[in-house]
Amino acid sequence: MTVWWIGGPPGAGKTTVARLLARRHGLRWYGADTRTWAHRDQAIAAGHRAAIRWEALSPAERWAAPTPELLAMSLHRERGPMIEADLRALPTDCSIIAEGTPITPSVAPPTHALWLLPTPAVQRARLAARDLPEGVHRLYAALTEEIAAEVAAGGVKTLLVDGGRDAAATLALVEEAFADTLPGAPAARTRAERQALLRAGNRSVVDQCLAFFARPWAPGDPRHSVQSFACECGAPHCVAELELSVAAAARGTERTAAPLLAPGHRSR
Incomplete structure (x- = not known):
């Protein structure tokens, strides 16, 4: 099983590019x-003090904490080994594109890793849109400062995100960065195999949202929270997304449910 890694700070566009790369290949x-x-x-079960404190605080108390404490409570430095364990537990039938802010050079082989680094202006604009x-x-x-230091110390490949390229153009550069390793890697070949991967990805988003709403301090509920989910038609060049409530997507991603399809798309 081969893993490609995409790291970077919040607002870099990691998830968008990684999902496009996964769907295309x-x-x-x-x-x-x-x-x-x-x-x-996992951290709470292991007695990690910062993780325990995070859960004990109300959202208002949490976000009023000093910045060093916020960084400690984010578990940025602890999650790399957890990510490695997650990946080892996944099926080995096809290769993986792993992305996320907690990915560090210590867990990602340099030949298969790339960090997306947004300019300050791009990051500010993207984060401002999230309110x-x-x-x-x-x-x-x-986190941005921490990741910049990790990248500088690790000597890893980076891609500057300056706002001058759309997602498709950024994807092309990521493919170029992985050109020596991506071709010929184990991947889903049939439509059914692609659909199964898309279903698994959508379900992981559902599970994440449900786990959040299960927190006693979490506001909102799955019926009114809307998220983007990938169309499960399985066509190699499909990039369509569906905007669904978490509750609707939870029903739609059950094992026996029909594929989630964008308007006009078919599963066969």
Whole structure:
């Protein structure tokens, strides 16, 4: 099983590019964000003080914490081995594209890894669109500095995200960066195999959202939270997304449910 890694700070476009790469090449997409709460539960079970404190605080108290404490509670430095364990537990039938802010050079082989680094202007614009609390912006700034230091020390491949390219153009550069290793890797070949990977990816988003809403302090509910899910038609060049409530997607990604399809798309 081969794994390609895409790291970078928040707002770099990692998830968008990784999902496009996975869909084009028949790879399994692994998003570290979809494992946030599972990793937090692992850290709590292991007695990690910062993880325990995070859960004990209310959202207002949490985001008012000093920046160094926010960084510690983010578990950025602890999640790399958890990600490695997740990947070892996945089926070995096809290769994987793994992406996420917690991915560090210590866990990602340099020949199969790339870090997307947004310019400050691009990152500010993208994060401003998310309407985040001030504490989140402080945490993201700290993570950006931490990742820049990791990248500089690791001597890894990077791609500057300056806002001058759309997702398709960025994807082409990522493919170029992986050109020596990507061709010929084990991948989904049939439509059914691609559909199964898309279903697994969509379900991981559902599970992440449900795990969040299960937190006693979490606002909202799955009926009113809308997320983007990949069309499961399985066509190699399909990039369509569906906007669905988490509750609807949960029903739609059950094992016996029909594929989630964008309007006009077919499963066969």
